[in-house]
Amino acid sequence: MRALFLAPIAIAICLSAPAAQAADSHDIKGLYLMTDYPAVTVRPGTTSTIPLRLQNYGLAPERYQLSVTGVPSGWTATLLGGGQPVAAAMPGPDANVSLQLRLDVPKNASMTAQTLTVKAEGQGNEASLPVAVALAKELPAKLTVESKLPSLRGSPKSNFEYTLTIKNDSGRNLVASFAADAPPNFETSFTEAYGTQELSSIPINAGQSKDIKLKVRPPGTVDGGHFPVTVTVKAEDATAKTDLALDIAGQPQLQVAGRDGLLSARAVAAKQTSIPIVVTNSGSAPADNIKLSASAPTGWKVTFQPSTIDRLVPGKDTEVQALLTPSDKSLAGDYMTTVTATSRGDTASGQFRVTVSTSTVWGIAGAGVIGVALLLMLGAVARFGRR
């Protein structure tokens, strides 16, 4: 490839040797057509612009007819000046006119190198500039993004944080904007590497690199699995991509409720009542060794039958009986009791509103008192009645 580049450059130097000499000493005279890089590489299917200058050293202003020769078939070469196509230029003495050569290279162009010649012809003076165009399928990247740890593992509840390094190789200062493409319902956000400010773009000086952070939060209900995330960084015409991955390990998620979702129960003071409690694993991994406990008002006794659940696979529920004995001093009415199911990795609790009824024993005793009083009356009627 290098040899291919060097050959047209050598030609160009030979052709412009007088001009180069003139440039070296300031008393050179004449018309020169110049460019910074007379040999370029382009990619088929793209449009490239090559900046040109028509330099007049010590000549009277004159109209110079512009033309491009040696354009391969299928290519389009247009000379632009001041943003529009031009056919002639007129540089003042010791002044130049900026021109651009726009090349539209078709996709199917053959990969052979071409040499186009730009000419400026006036009354007696003329200048020409051969431009060597090499074709290449790939151009060296102008923007790169990469992550040191592209694949992270965690639970559905964890935050996945990726540190991304964006490098600007384009030789220009760029503003890089980024986007992440994640599976549905995954939340993504970009922040500074050391900060919490969310970002959507970041300026990067030429040749510099910057770190940003990508946070991915999977939905809590996600099942375990491998989820790809693609980060795309764009700056002007440059694009860079990197693939990241989340490895989500499943996690149990417990829920505690009463039967049919009821969170209320009835109980009688000082009497054991059995309250059905349904423990549900709505997570993505089985829960093992679930322990049940309760926080109840003072003097209450709460036990569970059974007191632990060995294993609860996702999507299943199991019923446990809470044996609740309100204190004999409990007042009638509502009390709150919290039932907690604890397993490694997850804890769930449900608040039960327990409506305590006081025992009707005293009510019966009261009826007994009335009964005794009535008996007393009957006795009195029997003993003293009928007078």
Place this chain on the structure above:
Amino acid sequence: MSETANDIVIAARDLTKRYGDVSVVDRITFDIAKGETFGLLGPNGAGKTTTILMMLGLTEISGGSIHVLGDDPARAPLQVKRRVGYLPDSVGFYDHLTAVENLAYTSKLMGLRPAERARRITAALARVRLLDVADKRVATFSRGMRQRLGLAEIIVKQAEIAILDEPTSGLDPQSTIEFLGLVGELRAEGVTVLLSSHMLDQVQRVCNRVALFQSGRIVLMGAVADLARQVLGAGFVVEVEADGSGLDRRLAAIPGVTGVETLAADRFRMTADRDVRPDAARAVVAANGSLRRLSVDEPSLEAIYARYFQSQAGETQGARHAA
């Protein structure tokens, strides 16, 4: 008295009422025949009202027995009270109700049907001559009217026995006569009347037979004439006021005369088993005396009463002297 057992409507045997150690009624025994008018006599507190209350089952019997119309008031007071009318001592009515309303209430308690009630009440009020004040409140009634209203209640009840406790006490003479007239009408209808009173002349006027109460006992019982013979010793007492010598001897010599009492020098009281006035007049004339007054006392309950208590007092004194 010669009734068959069927005619006896009230029979008391050793009837006794004690409060603690005090016997208010002490072993009294009497029979009252159907249609009889029986007087209970005696001072206040002698046990008359208590006896009446025992007859109605309104007070407990401490001993003995009593049967009213064949029922034992201690066992079946309702049966007795259904057939016996009672006019209590100084009877009271609900002052804010009219005469009819008062009677309607008691007749309801008697268990009468509404139609029967109205009919009987109107009839009874007419009989006791209270029909024109039937719808007046009892508060405006005089004592005599109240007593008559009480009698009307007994009439409404169609009682077989009417027990009247001191019915004429506190009545003016006119009302008393009127009331006793009504009692007489009842008696004429065959109602057995039991009259308790301390007004002896009234009792004598209406009663066939009396029982004299003293300290819870019946000390005398029988027809007035019999009692007179028993207490006074004879049925007739003739008083003679005359002067003459040896008159007492001459009077005592008259056949049938059981005794002569010299009340004063010229006054003598003869007791005899017949009316000895002609003989007494003859005796005075025979003795050349001048006859100023010759009177005969029919046997008076008052006399019997007075004499009895006099002699009782004498006996007690005598007994005390003897002791």
Place this chain on the structure above:
Amino acid sequence: MRREGSPFQGVGAVAVKELADNLSSARMFVLEWLIVLTALAALYSAIDSLRRTTAQDPFLLLRLFTVNHAPLPSFVAILGFLIPLMAIGLGFDAINGEHNRRTLSRILAQPIYRDALLIGKFLAGLVTLAMSLAALWLMVIGLGLIFLGVPPGGEEVARSLAFLVIAVFYAGVWLALAMLLSIVFRSSATAALVALGIWLFLTVLWPMLAPAIAQVIAPPDPRYALLGLQTPDTGIWTQMLSRISPNHLFSEAMVGVLSPTTRTLGPVFLEQLRGAVMGAPLPLSQSLIIVWPQTVGLIAGTIVLFVIGYIAFQRQEVRA
């Protein structure tokens, strides 16, 4: 000796007559208007304050019974004070009045037992009181409908009916007491004075005496006093002693029935409140269980006082 016939024969006739007497008597007329007017004043002020302050209350009707608006006490407090007066007014001369009018022996000479007279009179008095209270109850509901514009809910009606029943038995206690006194004292004036004395003692003096006696029985603990709390023992004794008064039983029962959030009428310990959801209304059945002892006290009191009077009356002589 066992007597024949029903002791209740004639109860109906006596009760009807006494009821008619009660309802037409000038005494009842005065007492009823006294109660109606005082109650109206209390209700008016209650309605006034309810309309101004209450936004949402599921038991608006019940609040009508219990809300007090200074200077007037609540409707229920007024009833607690005046029901005894009405009952005493009905009962103080029930028996001695018959004696004094000399109607007793005449009535008892009719084919009834004296049981019927006493029971009939008591029932008539109780029915009279129940009718008056029911009229007052209807008045409250009617005024509530007119001025608050809220139709009463089923539970409210049930609770206010419980109020009615308890109030009737409260009246029954005083009626039985007044009748007992009318049996014991031959003079109506004495009976009335004693009854009113007991009434004043139990409604005015006893609430002051009970805490004093309780402090003697269970002296207050200075440790509690320092915290500004009542010593539990003293509090319990105070309550026990206070409950001797039917007035106290009645007001406790009223609180329990008419304020559905009442969870207990006894002393409350802090530990009983831990975890309790405050302000939640109790179901009716639980409220009834709470006030049941008070109700039993009133019912049993009525029966026992009546039985004492009954025995006294049966043992009495008919004649004066």
